[in-house]
Amino acid sequence: MSELAITVLQFGLLLLLWILILSIIAAQGRDMMVSKRARTRANRSAAQTAPAPEQGGTPATVHHSGQTQRPRPKRLVISEGPLVGTEVELGSAPIMMGRAQECTVVLEDDYASGKHARLFPQGSRWFLEDLGSTNGTWLGDEQLTRASTVEPGDRIRIGKTVLELRT
Amino acid sequence: MATQAEAHSRPRRNIELVLLLLALTIGIGAQVLVGLTLEDTIDERYYFEGGAQAALALAFHVVLRIRAEYADPFILPIVVTLNGLGIAMIHRLDFTTRYEGVADRQLMWTGLSMAAAMLLLVLLRDHRKLRQLTYLSLAASVVLLFLPIVPGIGQDIQGAQVWISIGGMSFQPGELAKITLAIFFAGFLANNRDLILLAGKKIGPMTFPRLQDLGPLFLAWLIAMGVLIVQNDLGNALMFFGLFVAVIYVATSRISWIVIGGVFVAVGALLAYQFVWHARNRFDIWLNAFDQQMYDQDLGSHQLVQGLFGLAHGGLTGTGLGSGSPQIVALANSDMIIVAFGEELGFIGLSGMLVLYLILFSRYMRAGLGTRDHFGKLLAVGLAVVLVLQVFVVVGGITRVIPMSGLVSPFLAAGGSALLANWLIVAVVLLISHAARRPIVVGPMLNTTGAGASGTEDPLRGRDTGEQKPVDDGTQQFPAASSSERDGGEQQ
Numbered sequence: 001m002s003e004l005a006i007t008v009l010q011f012g013l014l015l016l017l018w019i020l021i022l023s024i025i026a027a028q029g030r031d032m033m034v035s036k037r038a039r040t041r042a043n044r045s046a047a048q049t050a051p052a053p054e055q056g057g058t059p060a061t062v063h064h065s066g067q068t069q070r071p072r073p074k075r076l077v078i079s080e081g082p083l084v085g086t087e088v089e090l091g092s093a094p095i096m097m098g099r100a101q102e103c104t105v106v107l108e109d110d111y112a113s114g115k116h117a118r119l120f121p122q123g124s125r126w127f128l129e130d131l132g133s134t135n136g137t138w139l140g141d142e143q144l145t146r147a148s149t150v151e152p153g154d155r156i157r158i159g160k161t162v163l164e165l166r167t
Numbered sequence: 168m169a170t171q172a173e174a175h176s177r178p179r180r181n182i183e184l185v186l187l188l189l190a191l192t193i194g195i196g197a198q199v200l201v202g203l204t205l206e207d208t209i210d211e212r213y214y215f216e217g218g219a220q221a222a223l224a225l226a227f228h229v230v231l232r233i234r235a236e237y238a239d240p241f242i243l244p245i246v247v248t249l250n251g252l253g254i255a256m257i258h259r260l261d262f263t264t265r266y267e268g269v270a271d272r273q274l275m276w277t278g279l280s281m282a283a284a285m286l287l288l289v290l291l292r293d294h295r296k297l298r299q300l301t302y303l304s305l306a307a308s309v310v311l312l313f314l315p316i317v318p319g320i321g322q323d324i325q326g327a328q329v330w331i332s333i334g335g336m337s338f339q340p341g342e343l344a345k346i347t348l349a350i351f352f353a354g355f356l357a358n359n360r361d362l363i364l365l366a367g368k369k370i371g372p373m374t375f376p377r378l379q380d381l382g383p384l385f386l387a388w389l390i391a392m393g394v395l396i397v398q399n400d401l402g403n404a405l406m407f408f409g410l411f412v413a414v415i416y417v418a419t420s421r422i423s424w425i426v427i428g429g430v431f432v433a434v435g436a437l438l439a440y441q442f443v444w445h446a447r448n449r450f451d452i453w454l455n456a457f458d459q460q461m462y463d464q465d466l467g468s469h470q471l472v473q474g475l476f477g478l479a480h481g482g483l484t485g486t487g488l489g490s491g492s493p494q495i496v497a498l499a500n501s502d503m504i505i506v507a508f509g510e511e512l513g514f515i516g517l518s519g520m521l522v523l524y525l526i527l528f529s530r531y532m533r534a535g536l537g538t539r540d541h542f543g544k545l546l547a548v549g550l551a552v553v554l555v556l557q558v559f560v561v562v563g564g565i566t567r568v569i570p571m572s573g574l575v576s577p578f579l580a581a582g583g584s585a586l587l588a589n590w591l592i593v594a595v596v597l598l599i600s601h602a603a604r605r606p607i608v609v610g611p612m613l614n615t616t617g618a619g620a621s622g623t624e625d626p627l628r629g630r631d632t633g634e635q636k637p638v639d640d641g642t643q644q645f646p647a648a649s650s651s652e653r654d655g656g657e658q659q
Contacts, residue, residue: 020186
């Protein structure tokens with residue numbers, strides 16, 4: 001093969017190498033941006049098609065009759081404890097909290113149970129329910145005995161961790 | 168209905184396939200170019216080698232499609248490119264008088280390593296199972312690291328005692344220790360993070376850990392020093408210690424660990440310089456490389472200086488594959504393969520390869536950022552650090568930024584054990600990235616007990632079918648949901 005052809009091929013190889021690099025970078029797109037959205041990948045659309053909980057006296061409609069529906073709190077923030085500062089974006093899927101690795105919010109807290117408590121949406125509110133934890137779940141100063149509504153700013157205490165809902 | 172979720176987590180296997188074809192073109196094209204330049208003909212041997220590489224890469228792609236659909240789509244093409252370029256360069260060096268048949272062995276090891284990685288993908292399925300092996304991996308690491316000094320099977324090559332030889336086959340068990348140590352550090356810190364994080368004394372802006380929490384760090388340092396002194400292996404010692412410091416920093420996000428780690432490294436380096444001849448030799452070569460006496464002496468700076476000349480000879484575009492003389496440098500196809508690339512592909516080619524390493528590192532880190540369990544995060548970060556430290560130590564050594572040490576550039580250099588270890592790391596990271604990018608579909612309503620409890624994630628869910636059925640979950644769990652609804656109502 002002629003020397004010229006080989007030289008052309010050599011440059012072709014270098015060109016291909018950089019084409020690969022550029023196409024990888026182009027294909028990555030915004031993947032390297034770690035947004036809060038990407039952190040909790042709850043399936044938002046799941047709840048939209050689910051039957052809307054309007055029948056009966058759902059707490060949201062009873063409480064806010066005559067008012068326009070407030071937007072549901074969108075964030076769960078850990079305000080005290082080992083994971084302080086952590087934020088979880090809330091979709092419309094229930095959130096499981098505890099030490100077990102499969103929980104939505106994994107608490108690194110020795111005083112938390114494996115599956116400690118659960119937050120679930122209903123209308124425009126979030127409800128908190130204890131799942132039979134060893135040390136209990138506290139909402140403000142009261143220990144939870146049954147599922148209760150959580151307002152933004154209420155202190156949810158699990159072990160040494162305190163969580164709050166924010167809008 | 169799942170379209171919205173899929174918008175930000177698609178499998179993206181088709182993109183992987185396209186990039187993979189490009190990667191194979193580069194690897195096999197480089198091989199063909201070597202043949203064209205040095206032999207002037209392309210015989211069936213090239214067809215066979217190219218075909219084998221393509222078949223292996225595509226088989227890996229198919230395994231990913233079946234077993235880890237959401238795994239990172241960029242890792243495999245990058246690794247295949249690097250591996251293919253490595254084989255091409257080793258093949259090119261086989262045409263010189265110094266080396267013979269190394270490329271065939273490298274290709275065989277590539278096949279073996281990729282097969283092992285595929286097997287790991289199929290058998291392991293979920294990286295969280297590795298967490299159960301935390302302490303077993305520590306034991307395995309110690310055994311692997313100290314195997315080379317067992318009389319009978321240990322071998323001393325070039326002053327570093329890192330080889331074992333069984334029945335004519337040599338193997339570097341320390342390479343596998345990279346993986347087991349990363350598993351141990353990740354598992355240990357995922358379990359004990361709290362303790363290390365909460366206790367401590369605050370001095371100024373930094374919080375220092377308690378003395379007893381320094382224990383594991385000290386242990387890691389001892390292992391590194393043991394490796395250094397017993398095996399005369401500077402690079403691995405640095406890598407193991409760097410791995411631990413990086414992982415503990417990521418686990419606790421405390422800058423004090425970096426400071427303490429730096430102090431330990433300084434003390435270690437000082438001790439090594441004082442008492443280990445091998446290490447002092449490397450320091451002297453580094454500082455006085457262009458000294459005539461140093462250049463001429465046995466185990467002197469000859470290799471390093473020739474490497475620098477080689478890089479200079481390559482210039483911007485390189486001499487072209489097969490047209491340079493990279494064989495002048497000792498160990499041109501393993502430790503110094505970066506120099507061979509720098510000479511024949513030039514700055515443009517070599518910098519491209521370094522960028523590939525950078526992207527690969529960022530993909531490893533991305534897998535760690537994405538996954539939600541602490542063990543997976545720490546493991547991915549640890550493995551990323553292993554990769555980046557290897558590249559740094561090798562390229563830094565060759566370009567005289569740091570003293571040279573016996574690490575090899577991942578995927579490029581001739582050496583079966585390193586290749587095997589790096590491919591296994593790829594398999595583990597792919598599994599972690601699959602866990603990270605896989606959409607987690609939870610039903611709209613709740614079922615807290617039993618296997619399908621919502622809010623939790625079944626590790627194997629959606630992997631066999633590849634299809635999620637959130638609607639069905641929702642209707643099945645509706646009775647449970649309405650009861651909690653009532654509970655909420657009474658509370659009012």
